[in-house]
Amino acid sequence: MTLTGLFVPLITPFDRAGALAQEALESLAHQVLQAGARGVVALGTTAEPSALTPEEREAVLTVLARVCRERDAPLIVGANTKEALRELADRPEVVAALALVPPFVRPGEEGVLAHFADLAATSPVPLIVYDVPERTGQRLSATALRRLAAVPGVIATKHAPGGIAADTVEFLAQPQGISVLGGDDVFIAPLLAMGAHGGILATAHVATEAFAALITAWHTGDLATARALGGPLSDLSAALLAEPNPSVIKAVLHAQGRIPAPDVRLPLINASPAAALDHIVKLKGFSVK
Template sequence: MTLSGVLVPLITPFDAAGAVARDALEALANEVLDDGAAGLVALGTTAEPTSLNTVERHLVLDVLLGVCRERSAALLVGASTPDALAELRGRPGVTAAMSTVPPFVRPGEDGVVAHFAALAAASPVPLVVYHVPHRTGQHLSAGTLRRLAAVDGVVGVKYAAGLDADAVDLLADPPAGFALLGGDDVVISPLLALGAHGGILASAHFATARFVELVDAWHADDAGRGRALGHRLAPLSAAVFAEPNPVVVKAVLHAQGRIPTPAVRLPLLAAGPGSTREALRQVERVTPVAA
């Protein structure tokens, strides 16, 4: 089955003592699934995985595995090395691993294909390529993404390269069974208009149901509804990403009373009050008032 819909890359909430707030994490997972998300991402960039120790990473994964198994929801897990992938063995319920294109090394496109072929051959679960060139320094052409789609065990891509010519090319003739999931929240609507299957959207911690409506509108070829929702949601996404992810997400979740603290770990710093106010304003603007 091709991955589709809205997947929310969950933050890792911390309590007042600095520990992972397990109950808040479980509640967040259930909230976004209640609002129609198709699944979750554990230990993605939004979760601050490099700031978590091994015990904390296992805790986060166990909590979200439990929720997704109970809810029959998809679960992607950030895992980009053979060792990280090996840790997913024997964990039923993991739909796929989200594996980043090797950062900093810039191995070239042939090197990226060889890298993912080796990862996929050793992985206990399918792989979703995380293509985020502004972080990795490695561009991938539409042709290379088609080569990756042909690798046994590679089932999709989180496309966080904006709305560029390669996205247009790939979606004009998409590989069968290969999911293109938008990863740049501000441009998710035009990507869906071009044929993207869904999105991995940190913005969808908020107004989750509106993002689900956006995906459903474009999948139903309701361009009028899709454009209207896209224009409405893009300012929210821009506000959420006004500072390094996930600092604004956490600030707003804390202001809403959904997590115990807005704390992030170094090298991240807390969101500024101006960014938090603007993001809260945008959330309120797109969230229906309860009757």
Template sequence: MTLSGVHVPLITPFDADGRVALDALRRLADDVLDEGAAGLVALGTTGEPGSLTEAERRAVVDLVAGVCRERGVPLTVGASTAEALVALDPSQVTAALATVPPFVRPGEAGVVAHFAHLAALSPVPLIVYNIPYRTGQHLSVGALRDLAAVPGVAGVKHAVGGIDADTVALLADPPADFAVLGGDDLVISPLLAMGAHGGILASANVVTAGFADLVDAWHADPARARALANALAPLSDALFAAPNPTVVKGVLHALGRIPTPAVRLPLLPAAPETVRAALAALDRLPAPVAG
């Protein structure tokens, strides 16, 4: 299994009473698939899983799994512990997005051993979420290749905050049957130009078609891809001007796509001026990019 294309890490919308707005989540899931998403991600960081109850997490996964089953697309679910992984239903879930252990900084050998342990018990393949500016643990290209060799590890969501030497080395000679999916929206275009298979992109909640077109264009028309990237980058920059997914939710609410812009603590809603700046960036997109 090699995942490719744009996979949308869905936000979790809340209604005016603070409950998960499942009807709105269903509409959003259908909308992003209609606009060209290759798959969906439930309970990623963008979905605020840490602030959901266990019952709410189950309801979100069940709903999104139903959409994916109906539409014939893969579902990835955020699950980073043995307990969360063994609870996944492989008839519903294609892959699990598992974060490099945060805070403890176990070293690269510890990270590889950790994922070998998780992969051995997981009922679905793992995508390693490599995000060192949150976890505190850098992974060299050697460690990434060691992870790619672990049975049951299918790829990496690569979000290192830019294009570093290890990223260059990884994509210069990518491991076979190992998906490299960009996770930093602002630099997804150079990653794709270097050979990344796709991305897991929060910005694609807002303008899915533009990012789906970007992936396709890097395979077929690099000049068009550069133009698309230049148009999309200011929007991604604006959507991440406050903690994710606060601005994304503010924009989706302003567009009438979710009932409220509410987030749960420890997040606070994005400031109105931050949302207005993102909406202005969206308005500046050329029509084909905006979808």
């Protein structure tokens, strides 16, 4: 299976009383798919999954599975343990699980490889390895990424190393054997230019159509469009990620009238007033509307 195009890791909207806003979540999913996203991600890190109750996580998954079934769109689900993966067995809409490189413990590359081989051996769905060393404390070399690509059941990586490093260049310089989905929103244009298959981009809640067009432009060789979109979308992403994700994104979605409240849950706090101002997304022609 090759995963290409734009996938939006959806936020979890709350209502003014702090409860899960299921109708707003459903509407967001329809909006981004209508605007050109290939699929959506449920319960990724942008969704604040650790702050949700088991009942809320189940409700999120049910809502997004229904939307993806109705629109014949692929659903990716954040799942990092064997138990969480087993719960996806009866969800035909789920095409893959987004599994984080083990955070904090820094098991080394051999440990990471053994971990994913063990998960993949029993998972009912293929795995996408989420490589984000800024959050996990574990950096993977190009060699380790290629070895992960050879693990049966691993079909993609969400590649978010924190910029364009030598290992990224080396990894993308030759066929990878799996899909590479950029996860560093600010750097998605150069990742696509080097051969990434698409992106899992939180900031594509805003200007979804433009992000989808950027990916299409690089894949079709429309360099004029790709270059025209790349810089402005990088600026937009930097603004939307100026404070801990997804606080600014939620503030903007609320300003757009797309979710009932801008609230995140602890340990996150809401975006500062300056970051939440509408003008922060009025960058290079992308405006709140």
